[in-house]
Amino acid sequence: MFLEQLGGNLIQGLVLGAIYGMATMGLSLIFGVLKVVNVGHGAFVMVGAFTTLWVFNALGLNPIFALPCAFGLGMALGLFFYYTTIRRLIKAPELASLLATFAMGVLLEEIVRLGFGSEFRGYNWVAGKIDLGITVLPLPKLYASIGSALIALGLYFWFKRTRAGNAMRSVVEDSEGARVCGVNVGWAYALSFALGIGLTLMSGVLLTMFIPVGINPYMGGPYTLKAFVIAVLGGLSSPYGAFFGGLVFGLIENGSYTLFALIPGVEPFALTRFLSFVMLLVILLIRPTGLLRAK
Amino acid sequence: MNKRTHKYLPLFPVLAAYIVMFIIGDNVAGMWQLVGMLAFYCALGQAFNIFLGMTGYVDFGYVAFLGVGTYGMALALTRIKNLEAFGLGIIPIGLLLALVMGILLSLAVGAVALRLRGAYFAIATIGVNEGFRYLIEGAKIWNGAEGMIFTAQMNEAFGRDTASAIMTYWSDIFVLVIAALAALVTLVYMRSKIGYALTALREDEDAAKVMGVNVTKYKIIAFITSAGFAAILGAVSWALKTPYVFPPEVFEIHYTVEAIIIVLLGGAGTLLGPVMGGLVYGISKYYLSIILPGFQLLIFAPVIIIIILLFPEGIVGMLKARLKGTSLESFVI
Amino acid sequence: MAVYQVSLEIGQGEFVGIVGPNGSGKTTLFNVISGVYYPEEGHVYFEDKDITRLPPYSRAPLGIGRTFQIPRPFGSATVRENVAVGAMFGARGGKVGVEESMAIAEKTIDRVGLAEHREKAAGTLTPVEKKLMEIARALAMSPKLLLMDEAMAGMHPNDIDQMVEFIRKIAKEDHIAVVAMVEHIMRAVVGMAEKVIVLHQGAKLIDAPTKEALEDPRVIEVYLGRPKEVQAC
Numbered sequence: 001m002f003l004e005q006l007g008g009n010l011i012q013g014l015v016l017g018a019i020y021g022m023a024t025m026g027l028s029l030i031f032g033v034l035k036v037v038n039v040g041h042g043a044f045v046m047v048g049a050f051t052t053l054w055v056f057n058a059l060g061l062n063p064i065f066a067l068p069c070a071f072g073l074g075m076a077l078g079l080f081f082y083y084t085t086i087r088r089l090i091k092a093p094e095l096a097s098l099l100a101t102f103a104m105g106v107l108l109e110e111i112v113r114l115g116f117g118s119e120f121r122g123y124n125w126v127a128g129k130i131d132l133g134i135t136v137l138p139l140p141k142l143y144a145s146i147g148s149a150l151i152a153l154g155l156y157f158w159f160k161r162t163r164a165g166n167a168m169r170s171v172v173e174d175s176e177g178a179r180v181c182g183v184n185v186g187w188a189y190a191l192s193f194a195l196g197i198g199l200t201l202m203s204g205v206l207l208t209m210f211i212p213v214g215i216n217p218y219m220g221g222p223y224t225l226k227a228f229v230i231a232v233l234g235g236l237s238s239p240y241g242a243f244f245g246g247l248v249f250g251l252i253e254n255g256s257y258t259l260f261a262l263i264p265g266v267e268p269f270a271l272t273r274f275l276s277f278v279m280l281l282v283i284l285l286i287r288p289t290g291l292l293r294a295k
Numbered sequence: 296m297n298k299r300t301h302k303y304l305p306l307f308p309v310l311a312a313y314i315v316m317f318i319i320g321d322n323v324a325g326m327w328q329l330v331g332m333l334a335f336y337c338a339l340g341q342a343f344n345i346f347l348g349m350t351g352y353v354d355f356g357y358v359a360f361l362g363v364g365t366y367g368m369a370l371a372l373t374r375i376k377n378l379e380a381f382g383l384g385i386i387p388i389g390l391l392l393a394l395v396m397g398i399l400l401s402l403a404v405g406a407v408a409l410r411l412r413g414a415y416f417a418i419a420t421i422g423v424n425e426g427f428r429y430l431i432e433g434a435k436i437w438n439g440a441e442g443m444i445f446t447a448q449m450n451e452a453f454g455r456d457t458a459s460a461i462m463t464y465w466s467d468i469f470v471l472v473i474a475a476l477a478a479l480v481t482l483v484y485m486r487s488k489i490g491y492a493l494t495a496l497r498e499d500e501d502a503a504k505v506m507g508v509n510v511t512k513y514k515i516i517a518f519i520t521s522a523g524f525a526a527i528l529g530a531v532s533w534a535l536k537t538p539y540v541f542p543p544e545v546f547e548i549h550y551t552v553e554a555i556i557i558v559l560l561g562g563a564g565t566l567l568g569p570v571m572g573g574l575v576y577g578i579s580k581y582y583l584s585i586i587l588p589g590f591q592l593l594i595f596a597p598v599i600i601i602i603i604l605l606f607p608e609g610i611v612g613m614l615k616a617r618l619k620g621t622s623l624e625s626f627v628i
Numbered sequence: 629m630a631v632y633q634v635s636l637e638i639g640q641g642e643f644v645g646i647v648g649p650n651g652s653g654k655t656t657l658f659n660v661i662s663g664v665y666y667p668e669e670g671h672v673y674f675e676d677k678d679i680t681r682l683p684p685y686s687r688a689p690l691g692i693g694r695t696f697q698i699p700r701p702f703g704s705a706t707v708r709e710n711v712a713v714g715a716m717f718g719a720r721g722g723k724v725g726v727e728e729s730m731a732i733a734e735k736t737i738d739r740v741g742l743a744e745h746r747e748k749a750a751g752t753l754t755p756v757e758k759k760l761m762e763i764a765r766a767l768a769m770s771p772k773l774l775l776m777d778e779a780m781a782g783m784h785p786n787d788i789d790q791m792v793e794f795i796r797k798i799a800k801e802d803h804i805a806v807v808a809m810v811e812h813i814m815r816a817v818v819g820m821a822e823k824v825i826v827l828h829q830g831a832k833l834i835d836a837p838t839k840e841a842l843e844d845p846r847v848i849e850v851y852l853g854r855p856k857e858v859q860a861c
Contacts, residue, residue: 037414039355039421085600094413095351096603099555102355103603106552107596114593221548225422232418260433267440271433277426281407284419488716488726495713498702505662507688507717507769 002262008135009254015137015145017250019210021243022148023203023223024230025155030196032172032237034090034189036097040105041227042220044074044197047108048204049215050116056123063125064143066205074201078194086193087186105220113217122213144209151202152243168192172237222273229280252279302486305566305628309478312570313337313471320467331467333577335532338470339550340557340569341477342524346517347555348564349484351497352416354518356404356423357525357554360397361533362545363427364526366437367393368534372445378452385452389534390527397526400427401519409514412500428546442541449538466535473531474570477524481566484520485628493517497564549592556595559602562609566628571610634832636825638773643799645821645838653830655697658775662694663687674773688718693771697778699758703751707742708733710750711764718769732768739798740764756787767798774799792820817842 023045030038038044048070055066081104089097127139159165170178171188179185207223208215226249234245256275260268313334320330339361347353371389372378378385408419432440449458484490492513495503500510533545553576561572576595583591606613611627618624634657638644648654659665661672663684671680679687693714702710708730715729715736716722724732737743740760745753750761759779766774776795780788817824817838824841826833834841841847 037418039417085604088604092603093351094417095353096607098353098414098417099559100600100603102552102555103596103599106592107600110590110593110596114589221425225425228418228421265435267433267435269433270429270440273429274426274433277422277429280422281419284411284415285407486726491709491713491716491726494705494709495702495717498704499700501664502696502700502702503713504684505664505688505694506714506765507685507722508713509683509685 004134006255006258008132009258010251011132011135012137012141013250013252013254014247015141015250016210016254017247018145018148018152018243019203019206019246020226020230020250021234021246022151022206023200024227024234024242024246025152025239026196026199026203027227027231028234028237028239028242029199030193031231032239033168033192033196034086036086036090036101036193037094038196038200039098039102039224040108040220041101041200042222042224043105043108044077044200044220045204045207045223045227046112046215046217046220047077048074048201049208049219050112050204051201052205052208053116053121053123053215056125063123063140063205063209064147067147067202070201070205071198074198075194077201078197079190081197082190082193087189090189105224109217109220116217118217120213121215123208125209125212140209140212144206147206147209148203148243151199152240155199155239164188164191225280226276229276229283232280232283249276249279301625303482304625306478306482308567308626309570310475312574313475317468317471327464327467329577329581331470331536332581333574334467334470334474335528336553336557336577337570337573338474338477338524338528338532339554340561340573341474341481342521342528343554344521344558344561344563344565344569345477345481345484345524346521347558348562348568349481349490349493349497350514350517351563352413352514353555354408354420354423354521355417355548355551356420356426357521358546358548358550359404359424359427360400360522360525361529361550362424362540362542363396363400364393364529365533365540365545366431367396367526368530369443369445369540370437372448372452372534372538373443378448382452383457386535390530393526393530393534394523397522397529398519401522405515405518409511409518424546424548424551428542431542440542442539442544444539445534446538462536462538466531469531469535470528473524473528478566478570480520480524484517485566489513489516494564552592556599558609559599560609562611562613562615563607565609565611565615567614568609568611575610634827634830636832636835640772641799643796643820643822645817645824646827647817647824648827648833652827654827655777656830657827658694658777662692662775685717688769689720689722691770691772692775693718693766693769693773694775695759695762695766695777695779697781699755699762701750701753701758701761704749706747707737707750707753707761707764708746710761711736711768714765714768715770718771720770729768733764736764736768737761739767740794755782759783759791763795767802770802796820 026044027038027041030036048066051070051073052063052066055061055069056063059065085100085104086097089100125140127143129136129138130142131137159169167178167183167188168191170181170183171185171192175185178188230245230249231242233248234241234243253272253276257268257272260266260271316330316333320327343357346357368386368389371385371392375381375385375388381388404420404423408416411419431437437443446458449461452458453461484493492503492508492510495506495508496510496513504510529545534540557569557572557576559572560575561568561570579595580591583594602609608616615624615627618627634653636644646654646657656665660667663679663682663686666681671678673679674687674690674692677690679690702713705713711733712726712729715724715732716726719729719732734746737746740763742757742760742764745757750758753761763776763779779795780791783791821838823836824838825835826841826844826847833846834844836844
């Protein structure tokens with residue numbers, strides 16, 4: 001009985017982990033290309049979540065349609081923030097971009113709060129479920145997970161096959177060399193940042209497909225921490241590592257929840273959150289550049 | 296004026312500001328609450344500046360130290376039997392406990408985080424406040440998510456009237472004292488080898504190492520000092536003023552945001568900066584809450600960005616540049 | 629592997645030049661000596677002490693000073709404060725106090741000829757002034773070994789001669805300062821070094837008195853013979 005429950009939770013963890021992983025890809029992309037840590041990451045996830053709300057409630061559309069909306073909005077926001085702020089901070093001391101991205105996150109939270117209010121919201125997308133024996137998986141969750149994997153795959157091909165993607169990869173390797181070879185490095189930076197933000201907003205959509213409740217302006221905080229744990233797990237500058245790191249994290253998160261629930265007198269949900277924080281410190285202690293060797 | 300006084304000249308404007316604040320608050324009707332709030336922001340800024348300003352590292356989990364300090368005082372009040380016998384003596388006990396807890400937490404976090412450079416350090420600190428909060432809630436220590444209320448204990452220890460006086464008056468005075476102490480320590484550091492080491496490592500960590508600066512040691516010194524002050528600030532300004540502690544409230548990242556705004560606005564790494572930043576931010580927030588309630592972060596978030604892009608040296612930084620070569624130069628650092 | 633099996637010895641007060649084309653491993657060698665990298669194999673000895681695994685900030689007080697190719701001033705601090713840092717943490721085992729360091733800084737700044745810029749923010753100096761300050765900062769450490777990394781890079785030939793004279797003078801005056809240099813610029817090497825070590829592709833090619841080394845046909849081939857590799861786009 002316990003094993004069944006553990007197994008079920010682990011599957012759920014894997015499914016959620018794919019989404020977490022996809023959510024972190026944007027973060028890793030931005031760090032890989034621009035060497036900027038987006039401390040406001042969670043706020044962008046939140047914006048994606050609210051986009052879904054809007055698409056579902058105002059437009060009456062299936063959340064899947066929120067994906068392109070979120071991506072478009074994300075690209076726009078990314079370009080906006082890049083050209084107004086990030087561009088000037090690439091050569092500045094690290095502290096500057098840390099604080100600036102942090103402030104961006106706060107700004108987004110406040111704008112959303114003033115626009116939508118701080119109550120917790122959700123939506124209800126009834127789409128059926130799939131029975132896997134040890135656990136039941138609502139279809140939205142499955143779609144979200146598959147969607148994440150597809151997006152990750154899409155990113156992989158984009159980097160390998162398209163000119164823009166290759167240009168970005170060359171900038172990661174050697175920005176001076178890339179410049180000499182005719183790559184417009186400035187534009188590569190802008191595109192990378194915009195793409196990273198676009199990915200992050202999309203992950204907000206997928207996240208709500210998994211957890212369609214609790215959407216509020218301040219929901220981003222925990223996701224920033226999770227994203228960083230995953231990012232250092234998979235290699236801070238590797239988007240693919242981030243994806244696999246997400247899977248691992250999802251497994252650990254759900255597995256630990258089941259185990260904590262067995263201990264009397266503790267609050268398993270809170271302890272799981274504490275655990276993710278401990279994981280972060282442990283990984284940073286052992287190998288800050290990433291535990292999983294990914295390409 | 297002999298050499299020793301000259302060294303401590305810059306402390307005068309800081310102390311003058313705090314004394315003026317006290318006088319205004321004490322004598323002008325209805326101002327005490329505002330002064331109390333301003334005092335908190337100045338103290339918060341002074342404490343945070345010791346780390347952010349002097350090392351150039353940002354600790355996103357800073358509020359954790361305020362929270363832990365609050366718990367320190369709360370524990371002193373709730374766990375000690377026979378409070379009446381201790382009376383006001385509970386307060387130093389609570390402060391000591393807060394300080395010890397704050398230092399322990401900073402050592403625990405610092406042991407990992409301070410080995411890391413720049414961005415990695417910031418990442419490591421992102422979860423500290425939440426992490427600690429969820430440890431308390433998860434393991435149900437110190438009453439877990441329910442928190443603690445200790446109004447009754449305060450009344451028992453100090454007597455109703457004194458307790459009330461502490462909550463509404465004396466705690467704010469303590470906060471001003473903490474702010475002044477933090478400023479003093481900042482100045483002492485600035486004038487000593489510690490200050491030079493911190494400046495060197497802030498400007499160029501690798502060059503500093505090659506010059507012989509043990510950067511980790513000095514980062515730890517700044518980190519622990521900053522954390523210690525935050526802890527006693529929490530103990531005084533949160534526990535003694537509002538006699539309850541509730542985990543989601545005392546570990547809220549909001550306070551770290553405010554600390555960052557105050558230090559950046561005033562001028563990171565300067566002595567007078569946190570005072571200016573605290574006053575400007577506090578007064579702005581106060582008046583904004585009257586005319587445009589709930590808008591202050593919306594306004595200050597882009598302000599942070601503008602400061603980073605255009606005025607990284609902050610108000611006092613710009614003031615210093617203006618005053619260079621004049622007689623006021625040695626008062627403003 | 630950037631540097632492979634290079635052995636060298638620098639005697640007290642000796643003036644050694646380390647040269648080699650780009651990528652020959654000079655900077656890596658320097659980083660190993662100053663403690664920025666720890667070698668996978670091999671040892672670094674200083675005055676009979678094995679310092680291989682000592683962190684850089686522990687090597688400085690022992691007497692190892694270093695200047696960087698592109699000067700790294702503490703930009704917002706004054707020239708005096710910059711140089712004082714060298715004395716405070718690098719001289720005499722790191723036991724020098726603030727006031728004494730300031731005094732040492734004053735003297736050293738006078739020596740390098742930057743006295744009038746004493747109170748300026750280091751970030752506002754001209755490139756040549758920054759180089760001089762870099763040297764002053766290292767000198768304030770009372771080094772026994774001074775590693776100078778491409779100190780002449782980007783300088784006008786006239787200035788180089790002056791700088792060479794200046795460094796020779798300082799090294800002689802302080803007796804114990806040993807200056808090891810890393811230079812493309814032959815003029816500087818010939819002017820200063822008594823002996824020269826030539827590195828090529830991470831290995832030691834030759835270790836001989838200056839004139840002999842620079843006239844060795846292998847060295848000439850290394851500098852003139854090979855076409856530079858072009859980066860493939």
